Amino acid sequence: MKVAVTGGAGFIGSHLTDYLLKEGYEVHILDNYSSGHYFPEHPNVVLHEVDIRSERAQAIIEAEKPAFVFHLAAQADVTRSINNPCEDADININGTINILEGCRKANVKKIIFSSTSAVYGNLQKETIEEHDRTSPISYYGLSKLSAEQYIQLYQVLYGLDFTILRYGNVYGPRQTAKGEGGVIAVFMDRIKEGSCLKIHGDGKQTRDFVFVEDVVKANIAATTSGSNDIFHVSTNKPTSINQLAEILLELHPDSLETIHVTSRTGDIKHSCLLNEKCCEQLGWKPEYSISEGLQKTYHYYNN
Ligand code: NAD
Numbered sequence: 001m002k003v004a005v006t007g008g009a010g011f012i013g014s015h016l017t018d019y020l021l022k023e024g025y026e027v028h029i030l031d032n033y034s035s036g037h038y039f040p041e042h043p044n045v046v047l048h049e050v051d052i053r054s055e056r057a058q059a060i061i062e063a064e065k066p067a068f069v070f071h072l073a074a075q076a077d078v079t080r081s082i083n084n085p086c087e088d089a090d091i092n093i094n095g096t097i098n099i100l101e102g103c104r105k106a107n108v109k110k111i112i113f114s115s116t117s118a119v120y121g122n123l124q125k126e127t128i129e130e131h132d133r134t135s136p137i138s139y140y141g142l143s144k145l146s147a148e149q150y151i152q153l154y155q156v157l158y159g160l161d162f163t164i165l166r167y168g169n170v171y172g173p174r175q176t177a178k179g180e181g182g183v184i185a186v187f188m189d190r191i192k193e194g195s196c197l198k199i200h201g202d203g204k205q206t207r208d209f210v211f212v213e214d215v216v217k218a219n220i221a222a223t224t225s226g227s228n229d230i231f232h233v234s235t236n237k238p239t240s241i242n243q244l245a246e247i248l249l250e251l252h253p254d255s256l257e258t259i260h261v262t263s264r265t266g267d268i269k270h271s272c273l274l275n276e277k278c279c280e281q282l283g284w285k286p287e288y289s290i291s292e293g294l295q296k297t298y299h300y301y302n303n
């Protein structure tokens with residue numbers, strides 16, 4: 001079966017591509033290599049170096065007619081979105097509309113969209129559910145939310161099926177220090193350099209860290225279930241940045257310091273996503289605990 005992965009050269013997209021290739025799919029990667037740098041060599045992969053906002057991207061989808069489009073390509077850096085809201089909106093909103101146009105013309109079965117907990121902003125709620133109010137506090141959160149709404153409207157207007165997956169903070173091998181959820185990759189770089197771990201604010205802010213292999217499995221589950229709905233892909237367990245640093249420093253044989261620096265604009269205080277709906281309706285569950293995922297990640301960066 002033929003599928004397309006936009007952002008297939010990036011962190012999550014590269015793992016998804018590997019999995020799809022292993023399962024025997026023909027994978028078309030659409031990526032402009034602005035932040036991704038994965039060039040898989042496999043007889044069933046076709047790399048299209050293309051911007052998702054371009055006519056060519058639309059034409060590729062129209063010509064190839066993939067059964068599923070996994071749409072991951074995005075500007076995924078919160079700070080960059082604050083500094084350059086026009087670029088963020090252009091990639092995340094206009095880029096998505098362009099991909100949707102390709103899907104519509106190609107009669108794609110379903111678009112599976114990588115969204116984010118950033119759509120909720122700073123909700124004063126211990127655990128967030130999919131029907132909770134969305135109130136982004138960064139342009140990134142806002143542009144991803146707008147993209148979700150375009151996807152939903154394409155379903156209403158043209159019957160294009162979708163599954164929207166709102167991820168917690170994804171981590172794992174190949175992640176770079178830039179982009180969303182990058183704190184673990186930042187810590188890994190610092191550990192490798194033997195430098196101190198810098199924590200923004202008091203470090204009590206929590207995140208729902210989900211391992212990349214679990215995220216890939218949720219994308220695969222969405223090909224057979226969860227049509228026209230939104231799901232959290234998360235662990236439903238909060239981990240503070242202080243706890244994260246502690247686990248990593250326990251894994252590391254040399255002792256390193258942690259220091260606290262000023263907090264960042266647009267940063268959310270707490271984020272924990274209820275994942276019951278995804279478990280029930282997609283038949284998915286996260287398999288990695290934070291310690292298991294961190295161990296795998298630590299060994300990747302240190303070998
Ligand atoms: P990433 O930056 O590693 O991957 C994004 C990919 O998109 C890169 O390969 C990049 O080159 C490509 N890209 C960017 N702009 C493009 C454009 N205009 N045209 C074509 N390709 C373009 O990011 P990631 O962490 O793998 O994130 C993948 C998706 O998951 C994104 O949509 C992101 O918003 C979402 N997400 C990520 C996390 C996380 O914790 N990493 C959390 C929630 C949601």
